[in-house]
Amino acid sequence: MGKITVETCEIEGLKVITPTVFGDERGYFMETYQYNDFKEAGIDVTFVQDNQSASKKGVLRGLHFQIQYPQDKLVRVINGEVFDVAVDLRPGSATYGKWFGVRLSAENKKQFFIPKNFAHGFLVLSDYAEFTYKCSDFYHPNDEGGIRYDDKDIAVDWPIPEGMELIMSDKDQKWGGFREYTAARAGE
Numbered sequence: 001m002g003k004i005t006v007e008t009c010e011i012e013g014l015k016v017i018t019p020t021v022f023g024d025e026r027g028y029f030m031e032t033y034q035y036n037d038f039k040e041a042g043i044d045v046t047f048v049q050d051n052q053s054a055s056k057k058g059v060l061r062g063l064h065f066q067i068q069y070p071q072d073k074l075v076r077v078i079n080g081e082v083f084d085v086a087v088d089l090r091p092g093s094a095t096y097g098k099w100f101g102v103r104l105s106a107e108n109k110k111q112f113f114i115p116k117n118f119a120h121g122f123l124v125l126s127d128y129a130e131f132t133y134k135c136s137d138f139y140h141p142n143d144e145g146g147i148r149y150d151d152k153d154i155a156v157d158w159p160i161p162e163g164m165e166l167i168m169s170d171k172d173q174k175w176g177g178f179r180e181y182t183a184a185r186a187g188e
Helices: 035-040 170-174 178-186
Strands: 004-008 015-019 022-024 027-029 049-056 060-066 073-079 081-088 099-105 111-114 118-124 128-135 144-146
Touching: 060 081, 060 170, 073 081, 073 099, 073 118, 081 111, 081 128, 099 111, 118 128
Parallel strands: none
Antiparallel strands: 004 015, 015 111, 022 027, 049 128, 060 118, 060 144, 073 111, 073 128, 081 099, 081 118
């Protein structure tokens, strides 16, 4: 290994990855993904799709999950800074309903691995951010679910600076809470 450093998180399965950066007076080089290194670190996933989004300060996306086609995700920021969050939705997990957050930025070059059956979201902290992620399954437009970003049972501690106005899609403003999600799962 040696090209990446992998930190485990309080929630099993989540991992923060820091690549080795080789720099000189010209700039830098780093491998953002190399299958063998990730496999050795316990992330043996085949990614099939890459996505990228751009957002301005105050944009909050999430908390999203896939219903029938769950995805592993490897996320990173290539411009700007975000606070990235994953919520454990794995039935029977000791940390079910718990969340973990990490700052991802172009500066720190960290990546966040989020396994299947987690809800995911992020808040843009910089004036502008470009967010990229690898997924282990293809996008299915009618397969997205969500939970309110400010759900009191999950209680994500979003680092919202005083005076920041949140910008969210209509869809993200209408998601139900964690209790509704849990009740719907129990009724399946």
